[in-house]
Structures are given as structure tokens and as C-alpha cells.
Amino acid sequence: MDVKVLLLIITALLIIVNPVMAGNREGAVTLTPFFGAQGFPNGEEHLDADWKWGIRGGYNFTRNLGAEIVYGVISTVHDPEEADCKLYQYGADILYHFRPDKDLVPFVAVGFGGYTVDYNSDVGISDETNAYFNYGGGVEYSLADWLALRVDFRHAVFMDNGDSALEGTLGLKFQIGGRK
Numbered sequence: 016m017d018v019k020v021l022l023l024i025i026t027a028l029l030i031i032v033n034p035v036m037a038g039n040r041e042g043a044v045t046l047t048p049f050f051g052a053q054g055f056p057n058g059e060e061h062l063d064a065d066w067k068w069g070i071r072g073g074y075n076f077t078r079n080l081g082a083e084i085v086y087g088v089i090s091t092v093h094d095p096e097e098a099d100c101k102l103y104q105y106g107a108d109i110l111y112h113f114r115p116d117k118d119l120v121p122f123v124a125v126g127f128g129g130y131t132v133d134y135n136s137d138v139g140i141s142d143e144t145n146a147y148f149n150y151g152g153g154v155e156y157s158l159a160d161w162l163a164l165r166v167d168f169r170h171a172v173f174m175d176n177g178d179s180a181l182e183g184t185l186g187l188k189f190q191i192g193g194r195k
Contacts, residue, residue: 038157039078039115043193047071047165051184053089053102062102062132065091067182069104075193078115083108085128100134106149123152124169130180146174155188160195163188 049071054064066089073083087104106128113121131144151169158164165188171180 038117038120039075039081039112040160040190040193040195041075041078043075043190045071045073045075045081045083045188045190047073047083047186047188049087049165049167049184049186051167051182053087053180053182055178055180062100063092065089067104067184069184071186073110079112081110081112083110085126100132103131103133105129105131106147108149112155118157120155120157120163121152122155123150124167125150130171130173145176147171147180148174161190163190 047070048068050066050068052064053067055062067087069085069087071083071085073081075081084107085104089102089104090099091102092099106126108124108126110122110124113123125148127146127148129144129146131142133142149169149171151167153165153167155163155165165186167182167184167186169182171182173179
């Protein structure tokens with residue numbers, strides 16, 4: 016999806032939907048499609064920074080405490096071979112929401128998972144999988160009692176070699192069910 020189209024959709028939602036005192040609901044299931052960027056600052060992974068998209072699915076155990084799973088995809092280039100590759104992320108996070116009864120809800124997150132790098136088969140590099148630990152946070156802004164704009168920032172540390180990745184994403188969080 017083009018960034019301009021995504022920004023147009025978000026702007027339209029902000030204009031059309033009246034914010035209501037919403038926040039998190041205990042027992043709610045959440046779905047958050049997201050778009051953003053991911054980079055590898057120390058360069059040890061030899062992957063270029065690029066756009067990322069994916070989805071998060073979660074459950075709020077209480078208004079403050081939730082858990083979610085994540086699936087993300089990055090199409091990037093592996094240097095120095097200049098090989099096209101896709102990086103697949105999958106993991107699980109625990110989230111703690113501050114001020115869960117307000118429209119603006121900051122949160123912190125910690126989790127673990129894996130990255131699989133799928134190289135183009137023509138370059139002769141073996142695919143690889145690395146486990147990671149991540150931490151970060153973000154903020155949600157309620158647009159309706161069932162919809163929030165969400166911004167996430169994460170730092171992932173790879174367990175096999177200590178290399179890291181940084182990501183920033185923007186998503187729409189859909190909240191289904193739960194206690195009002």
C-alpha cells in the first residue's frame with residue numbers, strides 16, 4: 016500500500032469518526048494491521064532498512080495488561096551480495112497500558128520471537144532463522160470505542176549474536192468485544 020493512500024485513509028478516519036472516551040476494554044480481542052519501517056543500525060545482519068507491514072492480534076486480560084502475537088514482512092536487500100530477500104517476523108508480546116480509560120493510552124511492551132530471512136534462491140545463500148528479544152512502547156489514540164490509531168517503536172536484540180533491529184510502525188487497532 017502506498018504511504019500517501021495510508022495517510023489519506025487515516026486522515027479521513029480522523030475527520031469522520033468522533034473520538035469518544037474509549038480506552039482499553041477488559042476481555043477484548045484486538046486486531047492491528049500496521050505499516051512502518053525497520054532498520055538494522057549496527058549492520059551486522061547485512062540487511063538494508065526498508066518498509067515493513069504486518070498484523071498484530073491480541074487479547075486484553077485486564078484494562079492494563081494484554082498479550083499479542085505479531086506477524087510482519089519486510090522485502091529488503093542483503094549486502095554485500097545485493098541479494099533480494101524477504102524477512103518474516105513472528106513473535107509474542109506482553110503489553111502494559113497506562114491510563115487505559117483515556118483516549119490517549121501510552122503503553123510499554125516486551126516480548127520474544129523469531130526472524131526468518133528467505134533469500135532469493137538464485138544467489139546460493141541459505142535461509143536463516145534467528146530468535147530475538149524485543150522491548151519498546153507506543154501510544155494509542157481512540158477514534159471510537161472500537162477503533163484506535165496506534166504508533167509502536169521497538170528494539171529487537173538477536174539472541175544468537177547480539178545484533179539488533181529498530182522498528183517504527185503505524186496501525187489501526189480494532190477492538191472486538193470485552194467489557195464496556
